[in-house]
Amino acid sequence: MDMVRVRGVGKSFKLHAQGGAEIAVVGGVDMTVATGDAIALTGASGVGKSTLMRMIFGNYLCPEGEILVRHGGCWVDVARADPRAIIDIRRETIGYISQFLRVIPRVPALEVVAEPIRMRGASEGESRERASELLTRLRIPETLWSLSPVTFSGGEQQRVNIARGFAVPYPILLLDEPTASLDKENRDTVIEMIDEARRGGTAIIGIFHDGNVRAAVCERACDLTQYRLAS
Amino acid sequence: MSDNHEPLLVVDGLSKRYGAQLGCRDVGFSLWPGEVVGVVGESGSGKTTLLNCISARLTPDDGVVRYRTRLGTLSDIYQMSEPERRMLMRTDWAFVHQNPRDGLRMKVSAGANVGERLMAVGARHYGNIRGAADDWLSKVEIDTGRIDDLPATFSGGMQQRLQIARNLVTGPRLVFMDEPTGGLDVSVQARLLDLMRGLVGELGLAAVIVTHDLAVARLLSHRLMVMWRGEVVEQGLTDQVLDDPQHPYTQLLVSSVLQP
Missing domain, CATH: 3.40.50.300 (P-loop containing nucleotide triphosphate hydrolases)
Structure with missing residues (x-):
């Protein structure tokens, strides 16, 4: 079953501080991702991989084309959806794990991970239990759970971020370099988690610079070089 | 509804x-x-x-x-x-001002600042009002031992939290x-x-x-x-x-x- 249909998507940035310079990124992107599919976005740095991913998540505006997402049994065009619809889609349908954790002072790691579970209506106990499982699996020592990740190392923050991204089973998962700052052991765990999600039916779109990780996770690739626009 | x-x-x-x-x-x-x-x-x-x-x-x-x-x-x-x-x-409705002094009554106690909003909507039972004030002070992390103190004796951050308690006690939407x-x-x-x-x-x-x-x-x-x-x-x-x-x-x- 198709979960994401990207049709004729194009994006450029207009920089007003630089005399309204237009930076064209991509044009005419077509891509379909189904349940249990794992697709890697490839192409050189600056080709627009993260930009496309952010448009699918509603974080960047999509001025051209449509991004259809199956949300609660209906197709919603993220490119035209209002903010409230996108918030709803992010709670139920699309998970996004970026390279960096946006840390909030005073919010403990356990709470960071438990939040998406509670937002779906789970009890505090239930959500904390699930969050503990994930933090344990990702080897975050229990002594750190009650601390804000502000002071954590890059790798630890990244793992908290991953735990949060996997806290609830999203039908669609976007992964932007999820293993970038991890050691081999943790990288293998994350690959395992991604694969479990995929086998459970999650549609996965990922960006992985590490070719081994990409090969382990994805069965096909979409090279964005073909959609590149000359600036 | x-x-x-x-x-x-x-x-x-x-x-x-x-x-x-x-x-x-x-x-x-x-x-x-x-x-x-x-x-x-x-x-x-x-x-x-x-x-x-x-x-x-x-x-x-x-x-x-x-x-x-x-x-x-x-x-x-x-x-x-x-x-x-x-x-x-x-x-x-509730309105939280930038300067807590604009949203608090500085001449009455912290507890009275919270209780006053409740009385304005008809609460009359002293014990209940005191209980609600106590409850809200702890929610905004103010030591309930300070309930009878004047807001003027509070730090800026505490005053702001008190203003929030005073505003939210009536359950605004x-x-x-x-x-x-x-x-x-x-x-x-x-x-x-x-x-x-x-x-x-x-x-x-x-x-x-x-x-x-x-x-x-x-x-x-x-x-x-x-x-x-x-x-x-x-x-x-x-x-x-x-x-x-x-x-x-x-x-x-x-x-x-x-x-x-």
């Missing part, structure tokens, strides 16, 4: 001038239950004028502000009778906040933000928060409106407006923030 699919507040074509000086022009937006909208922009951009106009504190020259009352009907707040509007401001973290130390700010984030989520409040601090806006609001020279020049999902700003002014605003 109104349900969550109907907006709580509907603002349309709102304008306010101060003589030749423009306050805000042609502002329109809707706010849904449980939704937090941030209003950002530099000083003099019309943020506070807008906040005052939509909270029945400053009559606009043009435009309509409609609020869905507990009966479920959308009513023009400037067409209501004075007692109706007063009742709304005391019960359903809509909260207006004007620079709620302005003028506080960074560490005190973090505590207040954490508290507000928790309370807004827990109580399912709708809120309009005016701030010039983009980090505060990102943390607390679902949606963002960017004001410039009295007009809303851009609005949308908070992270979208901050990460992919479209209007020249928003781009300037976002790129002017110092990254610590």
Whole structure:
């Protein structure tokens, strides 16, 4: 079953501080991702991989084309959806794990991970239990759970971020370099988690610079070089 | 009862001038239950004028502000009778000022500041009022042993938390906040933000928060409106407006923030 249909998507940035310079990124992107599919976005740095991913998540505006997402049994065009619809889609349908954790002072790691579970209506106990499982699996020592990740190392923050991204089973998962700052052991765990999600039916779109990780996770690739626009 | 699919507040074509000086022009937006909208922009951009106009504190020259009352009907707040509007401001609405001194009564105790709002809506039982005040002081992390102290003896951060307790004790559905973290130390700010984030989520409040601090806006609001020279020049999902700003002014605003 198709979960994401990207049709004729194009994006450029207009920089007003630089005399309204237009930076064209991509044009005419077509891509379909189904349940249990794992697709890697490839192409050189600056080709627009993260930009496309952010448009699918509603974080960047999509001025051209449509991004259809199956949300609660209906197709919603993220490119035209209002903010409230996108918030709803992010709670139920699309998970996004970026390279960096946006840390909030005073919010403990356990709470960071438990939040998406509670937002779906789970009890505090239930959500904390699930969050503990994930933090344990990702080897975050229990002594750190009650601390804000502000002071954590890059790798630890990244793992908290991953735990949060996997806290609830999203039908669609976007992964932007999820293993970038991890050691081999943790990288293998994350690959395992991604694969479990995929086998459970999650549609996965990922960006992985590490070719081994990409090969382990994805069965096909979409090279964005073909959609590149000359600036 | 109104349900969550109907907006709580509907603002349309709102304008306010101060003589030749423009306050805000042609502002329109809707706010849904449980939704937090941030209003950002530099000083003099019309943020506070807008906040005052939509909270029945400053009559606009043009435009309509409609609020869905507990009966479920959308009513023009400037067409209501004075007692109706007063009742709304005391019960359903709350207003948190930048300076806690504007929102507190400095000559009465912390407990009385919280209890007073309850008495204004008819609470008479001393024990219950005291109990509620006690409960709210602990919710905003003020030592309940200070319940009989005057707010003047509190630090700025405590006063701000007390103002929040005083406002939320009546169980409002809509909260207006004007620079709620302005003028506080960074560490005190973090505590207040954490508290507000928790309370807004827990109580399912709708809120309009005016701030010039983009980090505060990102943390607390679902949606963002960017004001410039009295007009809303851009609005949308908070992270979208901050990460992919479209209007020249928003781009300037976002790129002017110092990254610590």
